Amino acid sequence: MIDLRSDTVTKPTAGMRQAMAAAEVGDDCYAEDPTTKKLEAKVAELLGKEAALFAPTGTMSNQLAIAASTQPGDEVILEAGAHIYNFEGGAMAALSSVQVSPIPTSDGVFTPDEVRARVRPEGDMYPHTSLVCMENTHNRSGGSLWPLAAMRAVADASRALGVRVHLDGARLWNAEVASGTSVKDFAACADSVSVCLSKGLGAPCGSLVAGSAELIKRARKLRRRFGGGMRQSGVLAAAGLYALEHHRSRLAEDHANARRLAAALAKLEGLAVDPERVRTNMVVVRLTAAGADAMGFAKKLREAGVLCNAIGPDTLRLVTHLDVSAAAMDEAARCFERVLV
Numbered sequence: 555m556i557d558l559r560s561d562t563v564t565k566p567t568a569g570m571r572q573a574m575a576a577a578e579v580g581d582d583c584y585a586e587d588p589t590t591k592k593l594e595a596k597v598a599e600l601l602g603k604e605a606a607l608f609a610p611t612g613t614m615s616n617q618l619a620i621a622a623s624t625q626p627g628d629e630v631i632l633e634a635g636a637h638i639y640n641f642e643g644g645a646m647a648a649l650s651s652v653q654v655s656p657i658p659t660s661d662g663v664f665t666p667d668e669v670r671a672r673v674r675p676e677g678d679m680y681p682h683t684s685l686v687c688m689e690n691t692h693n694r695s696g697g698s699l700w701p702l703a704a705m706r707a708v709a710d711a712s713r714a715l716g717v718r719v720h721l722d723g724a725r726l727w728n729a730e731v732a733s734g735t736s737v738k739d740f741a742a743c744a745d746s747v748s749v750c751l752s753k754g755l756g757a758p759c760g761s762l763v764a765g766s767a768e769l770i771k772r773a774r775k776l777r778r779r780f781g782g783g784m785r786q787s788g789v790l791a792a793a794g795l796y797a798l799e800h801h802r803s804r805l806a807e808d809h810a811n812a813r814r815l816a817a818a819l820a821k822l823e824g825l826a827v828d829p830e831r832v833r834t835n836m837v838v839v840r841l842t843a844a845g846a847d848a849m850g851f852a853k854k855l856r857e858a859g860v861l862c863n864a865i866g867p868d869t870l871r872l873v874t875h876l877d878v879s880a881a882a883m884d885e886a887a888r889c890f891e892r893v894l895v
């Protein structure tokens with residue numbers, strides 16, 4: 555079975571498991587886990603922030619940043635397809651009691667003017683706009699990239715209006731490899747940044763949120779409240795450190811595999827795939843036949859040997875990762891061909 559549902563399906567490699575087994579640990583709620591501290595220091599340094607905090611999931615990292623940067627009743631400006639807004643179980647509303655002002659886009663990238671138009675004026679009548687969120691790479695639109703200049707422009711406009719900026723960088727590592735812009739330069743456009751270890755980097759779980767020392771102090775308290783205070787988390791942090799060392803530059807292979815798959819699928823009758831839009835490790839495929847049913851198609855693909863997710867009535871998403879090879883891309887394209895006839 556070729557599993558292209560997500561880059562979260564990877565299993566820890568032998569080397570990663572060894573690093574986990576050998577990890578020096580302590581109780582992190584007593585600030586006594588040296589491996590967790592090492593990972594937090596490493597990620598803070600990579601992102602150019604004063605501090606970082608380890609969390610079990612990317613959802614928790616994002617929600618810690620939101621809770622630490624807003625008050626109940628505030629408004630958050632974000633892209634309409636944002637993970638934070640659509641795929642985190644309603645956490646913004648449930649945990650932070652904030653509302654959203656969503657910006658619809660085709661590729662996840664919005665403009666300073668769109669932010670300015672949504673920042674609320676002062677006054678009793680209005681919600682207070684406290685945060686703008688960007689997502690790079692942008693999941694919902696197929697792993698698309700924010701160019702650094704576009705991020706800087708939004709950050710400058712937001713800060714000029716006294717609005718804080720959060721970056722959902724679950725796949726910021728992919729953005730770095732695909733664009734050549736460092737994660738540090740991207741992170742400089744935001745006051746808080748979340749990154750995932752369990753996507754393309756291949757760790758079994760784990761994420762970090764980074765920002766000023768003061769913001770991370772508040773996030774640490776909130777992490778406890780949200781139930782994310784962990785004990786001997788060094789076992790997990792060791793997987794993250796291993797992933798950062800060994801799996802960061804190889805993301806380029808995932809991107810090449812995604813391009814290879816897109817090029818093969820673009821040749822097939824009945825599919826619309828734009829290889830130009832494949833910038834990182836995701837391929838979005840539209841079924842062009844009238845009345846096409848993506849869920850039904852995915853079911854048939856499963857029988858043919860490929861797992862993928864339907865992300866719309868006629869749209870599938872394929873994600874490459876550590877556990878699929880270039881040869882598997884060619885095989886996956888042949889499976890599509892068999893289902894199409």
Ligand SMILES: *Cc1c(COP(=O)(O)O)cnc(C)c1O
Pocket residue numbers: 611612613614616637638689691692693722724725750752753761
């Ligand atoms: C995966 C992902 C997250 C975090 O998801 P978890 O499953 O909670 O780790 C956050 N943002 C984006 C854009 C993601 O793709």
